[in-house]
Every structure is written in C-alpha cells, then in structure tokens.
Amino acid sequence: MVKLAFILSSLFTLNTMDIVNGSTDGINMSTCEISHYLDISSIEVYEIEEEVELGFNTKDYLPKNFNPLKGKGDLDWNTIDICEVEEDVDLGFDTKGYLPKNFNPLKGKGDLDWSLIELFEIEEDVEI
16 A cells, blocks of 8 residues: 555656656646556555554453354344434524415425426446
C-alpha cells in the first residue's frame, strides 16, 4: 500500500511539474486526466496484514473451549417478534400552526392511476 501511494504521488508530482513547465504531453488539460503515464493494469496491489499487539492475551478472558462460530446458523428468524417503538419527535414548535386549515396528509393518496402515466426513456449521448 505504501508503494502504491508513493507511485501515485510521484506520478502526480511529475505531471504537475510538466504542467508548470508548459509540457502537457499525455495530459488532457480540460479534464486533467493522465493518458499514457499510468497503466492501471500494471499496478500490483498488496494487502498487508498487520498484527495488532494488545499487550495481553485475549484467550485469558474467554471461557474454556470458546468457539466464536458456535451457534452461528442456529437462529430462527421466524420465531423472533419485532416490536416497533414509536418515538415522538419534538421539533420545539407546534407544526399545526404552519399547515393550512383542515390539512389532511393522506388526502388523495390513492387517486393516482398509474396505468395512465406514460414513461419515456431519455437517451443520453455518452462520449468515451
């Protein structure tokens, strides 16, 4: 990861120096894209696994024969009751004072006939 960051920062620095010096070979100034300095397929990415030293043995704090994956697939979601808790939201003012008289938020909810709506697909020109 460090090598990749170094390579990318070096390429950025070289391209920036080229732009400052007036050389824009390989750089599209309107989009600031690198055209031939960097081939993405040539980059090798290494994932570095770092060990974290906590300063104590975590096994000392777990039960004997502890298995973190034991019972992983034993949960039956059909037996669990879900309770929705309604929470009152306090905005700090009465919202009814800002709504029209006899306001009904559900009025006209089922009045829309979706079969009468004609959908159009917008075609966009894509430049590659």
